[in-house]
Amino acid sequence: MKRLLTLLTIATACATSFTVSSADYTLKLGHLANEDNVWNKAVVKLSEDVYKKSNGRLEINIYPNDQLGNELDVINSIQLGTADMTISGESLQNWAPKAALLAIPYAFKDSEQLAKAANGEVGKAIEKQITQKTGLVPIAWFERGARNLTSNKPIKTPDDLDGMTLRVPNVPLFVSVWDALGAKPIPMSFSEVFTSLQQGTIKGQENPLSLIKSASFYEVQDYVNLTEHVRSWIYVVIGQNQLNRLPQDLQKILLTSAKDMQKYEHELMLEDEKQLVNFLKEKGMTFVESDQALFREKALEAVQKSLNKEQLSLFEQIQKL
Structure with missing residues (x-):
C-alpha cells in the first residue's frame, strides 16, 4: 500500500508532463500559445477528432504555454524523438531558408493571395524543403492575423x-524595411515594449491585433494604422519518423483530420479578428486606413535586397498570383 501511494504521488506531481493512456499510439504536441488562443482550440479539435475516428487507438496530448519548451526547443525535441508535433512558422528558416517566405513584409496583398500561395506551388516548395532539412512534415497551415x-x-x-x-x-529584414519607409526602427525585446511606449522612448510598434490586445498597448497607443505589412501563415507539423511509425489507417485519419482542423481554425481566426477590432475600438483606439499600396511600393526594394536567390524566386512567384 505504501508503495502504491508513493507511485500515485509521483504520478500526480508529474501530471503536466506524463499522461497514462490506453491508446495504441500517443503523440505529444507542444506549442507556445495559451489555452484560449485559436491555435490551441484548433489542435484540441484535432486531438478530439483523431481519438474519435480511431476508436481510441490514436491520442494526441496537447501541451500549450511552452510546457514542452519554446518553439525551437520543441522542434529539437521532435528531432530527438522526445516530442512529436508542434506549431511553427518562419523560425524553421534556421534550417530551411524558404520558410522565411512565411513572414515577408508585403509579400501578400490579401488573404486570398496568401491562400493561393500556401495551397499552391509556393507552399509545396516550402513544405518540401522543411521536411528535407528538418525531418518535420507540415500537415496543415493556419493564417495569422496581419501585423499593423x-x-x-x-x-x-x-x-x-x-x-x-x-x-x-x-x-534584420524588419529593420531594413522600416528604415526604407522612413521610420527609425529599434530592435527590442517584446517584454520591454509597453514600458518604452509609456516612457516615450519609442513612439510606435507593430504587431497583430491579438498581441496589441494581450499586451494592453491600447493603454499607451491611440491609433491602429492598417498597414497590414505582414500577412503570414504557420504550420502544424509532425516528425516524419513519428508519422511513419503510425499504421497507414491512422496516418490517413490524422492527415484527413488535420485538413478539417485547418478549415475550423480559419473560421475561428476570422471571427477572432472581428472581436479584436471591436475590443480595441471599445478601449478607445482609432483605426486608420493606411495607403498600403504606397507602403508596399516604398518597401519593395528593401525586401528584395534582403532575400537570397531561392527566396527571391519564391517571392516573385507570389507577386504573380
Whole structure:
C-alpha cells in the first residue's frame, strides 16, 4: 500500500508532463500559445477528432504555454524523438531558408493571395524543403492575423513616419524595411515594449491585433494604422519518423483530420479578428486606413535586397498570383 501511494504521488506531481493512456499510439504536441488562443482550440479539435475516428487507438496530448519548451526547443525535441508535433512558422528558416517566405513584409496583398500561395506551388516548395532539412512534415497551415502599426498619431502614408522611433523584433529584414519607409526602427525585446511606449522612448510598434490586445498597448497607443505589412501563415507539423511509425489507417485519419482542423481554425481566426477590432475600438483606439499600396511600393526594394536567390524566386512567384 505504501508503495502504491508513493507511485500515485509521483504520478500526480508529474501530471503536466506524463499522461497514462490506453491508446495504441500517443503523440505529444507542444506549442507556445495559451489555452484560449485559436491555435490551441484548433489542435484540441484535432486531438478530439483523431481519438474519435480511431476508436481510441490514436491520442494526441496537447501541451500549450511552452510546457514542452519554446518553439525551437520543441522542434529539437521532435528531432530527438522526445516530442512529436508542434506549431511553427518562419523560425524553421534556421534550417530551411524558404520558410522565411512565411513572414515577408508585403509579400501578400490579401488573404486570398496568401491562400493561393500556401495551397499552391509556393507552399509545396516550402513544405518540401522543411521536411528535407528538418525531418518535420507540415500537415496543415493556419493564417495569422496581419501585423499593423500602432502610434499616437495617424499614419496614412510613409511620409507620416518621418523618423518616428519604432520598435521592431530583432529581425534584420524588419529593420531594413522600416528604415526604407522612413521610420527609425529599434530592435527590442517584446517584454520591454509597453514600458518604452509609456516612457516615450519609442513612439510606435507593430504587431497583430491579438498581441496589441494581450499586451494592453491600447493603454499607451491611440491609433491602429492598417498597414497590414505582414500577412503570414504557420504550420502544424509532425516528425516524419513519428508519422511513419503510425499504421497507414491512422496516418490517413490524422492527415484527413488535420485538413478539417485547418478549415475550423480559419473560421475561428476570422471571427477572432472581428472581436479584436471591436475590443480595441471599445478601449478607445482609432483605426486608420493606411495607403498600403504606397507602403508596399516604398518597401519593395528593401525586401528584395534582403532575400537570397531561392527566396527571391519564391517571392516573385507570389507577386504573380
